[in-house]
Amino acid sequence: MKIKTGRQEPAGNKGEHDDEPLTPTARLFTAPxxxxxxxxxxxxxxxxxxxxxxxxxxxxxxxxxxxxxxxxNDNSQEQKWVRTKVVAEDHVIIPKIELENANADAFLESYVSDLTTIPLDTSKPLWEVHLLDLKTSDAQNVVVLKIHHSVGDGMSLMSLVHACTRKTSNHEELPSLPNENRLSSKSMAGYSRLIWMVMLVWNTLCDALKFIATTMFLKDTDTPIKGDFRLSKADVFGSSYQKFPRLFNRTVDLEDIKLIKNAMKMTVNDVLLGVAQAALSEYLERRYGEKEKKAGEHESKRNSSNMLKEIRLRACLLVNIRPTTGVQDLANMMAKGSKCKWGNWIGYMLFPLSLALHDDPLEHLRRVKSIIHRKKNSLQVLLTFTSTKILIKMLGVVALTMHFQSYMNKMTIYLTVDPTAICDPHQLCDDLEESLRSIKAAVQERNATQ
Known part of the structure; x- marks a missing residue:
């Protein structure tokens, strides 16, 4: 069945924008x-x-x-991107907002959560923009972008948004972004490079075996944040699916994270992972403690702490594997076409969370730093990039995801939760904020005694 796309090829540019098949990762993101x-x-x-x-x-x-x-889908059932004529107004939505006495931040949180349950119209390009005349605690107005993940990954889309903007000091000039300094193996001495290569092969082999074991039999412990994996596909993607996910957020000071980063000689991502691990330990300890109290058990604090040590819980950390794409490259793509890499270039690593209640909260950071340092010297991310379909079979319906986004000296933590499993997401936000405070206090105390 032929589909009329309204495609108009510019004169002299025939073949420049031929129909393109979806990449394997993009096909995964469109799977039901x-x-x-x-x-x-x-x-x-x-x-x-x-x-x-x-x-x-x-x-x-x-x-x-x-x-x-x-x-x-063409006659061979192969999915393709087909150029079409786009009407911008069809993708811009301006809802009528009547707050009355409602809180603007709570309204935005609910609006975005509800938006996740509404599918995009597949007869049009898979994106839309919502313009909200809404004054929140952080902004005078709000723009919400909703884009299908098959279009591209988060890093490419953030770079693209930057490429659509201009400097306030010069409206004709693209914004500038800081350059990333990465250590190259070519700069190492011969002996050091040999050791590095041996460790790279060994770590990759170990990670590959662990990955295979995970997909075959090494499953995570059933916990409140794992969710109910016994749901049928009809339950998950039928009417009951509309109950979740829900989105929640909390904003913290990026300078606090940088202070910890510098003191512990870590990266910002390492600090965030350590804070998340500490917060999940507190959250699960409370959930298990409440469960034991209801059951009438004594010494619930001690019992729940022991339970944490027996839990096998792994996080799936998404990693950008795209060579650095400059804002100018993406601006060129919109202006005249470009050879810069677009789409979904993401791999992932499995990170074993060490759940425990430590007297020294910095212990969470030390364990994270040790594991991440080893995993950076491994090709696990590239291997998982080529086997992304296994992610679904391995993780199933995810009950909790965390996103961290920094901007203007602030770090916003977004939680996407299944409320049937995590009924108190604001408490988890509180645990994240409290974990950051306790780790910062421990760093300041350590610095004061040195």
């Missing part, structure tokens, strides 16, 4: 059991002018191949 979206919230300091915003879209995003293509 893993239909995945990216939702981003952008706060603005001034009112949104609809006509100006739409004009900006026409000059930027609408010229990008993925944002001007629809997803179709």
């Amino acid at each position: 059991e893993f239909n995945c979206y990216i939702t981003a919230v952008i706060g603005l300091k001034s009112k949104i002018k609809r006509d100006v915003f739409i004009e900006g879209l026409e000059q930027t995003l609408l010229k990008h191949p993925r944002f001007s293509s629809i997803l179709v």
Whole structure:
């Protein structure tokens, strides 16, 4: 069955934007059991002018191949991106907001959560923009982007958003981003490089074996944050699926995280992982303690602490494996086409969380640093990139995901939860904030005694 796409090939550019088949990762994101979206919230300091915003879209995003293509199945059932004529107004949604006495932040949280349960119209390019005339605690107006994950991954989309903006000091100039300094193996001495290569092979082999064991039989312990994996596909993707997921967020000071990072000689990501591990330990200890109290057991604090040590719980850490793409490359892609890599270039590593209640909260950071340092010297991420389908079979329906996004000296933590498993997500947000405070206090105390 032929599909009319309204495709118009510019004169002289025939073949420049041929139909493209979906990559294996993009096909995974469109699978019914893993239909995945990216939702981003952008706060603005001034009112949104609809006509100006739409004009900006026409000059930027609408010229990008993925944002001007629809997803179709040809006669051989192969999914392809097919260019089409895009009407910007069809992708811009301006809801009527009546707050009355409602809290604006709570309204935004509920709005974004509800948005995740509504599928995109597949007869159009798979993205939409919501303009909210809503004054929150952080912004005068809010823009919500909803993009299907098959279009691209988070890193490429954040870079693309930057490429659609201009400097406030010069409206004709693209924003500049800091360069990333990475240690190259070529800079190592011969002997050190040999040791590095031996360890790389050994760590990769160990990680590959652990990955195979995980997919075959080494399952995580059933915990409140694992969710109910006995749900049938009809339950998960039928009417009951509309009950979840729900989104919650908490914003903390990025300077606190940098202080810990510098004191412990770690990265920001290492600190965040340590804070998450400490918070999950506190959260699960409380959940198990409450369960034991209801059962009438004594010494619930001690029993629940012992339970934590027996839990096998692993996090799936997504890692960007794309060579660094500059803002200018993406701007060129929208202007005249570019050879910069687009799409989903993400692998993942399995990280064993060490759940425990330590007298010294810095112990969480030390364990994270040790494990991450070893995993960085491994090719596990590249291996998992080529076997992404196993992710679904291994993880099933995920009850909890955490996203960390820094901007303007703030770090916002977003939780996506299944409320049937995690009934008190605000408490988990509190645990994350408290864990950061306790780790910061421990660092300051250690520095004061040195």
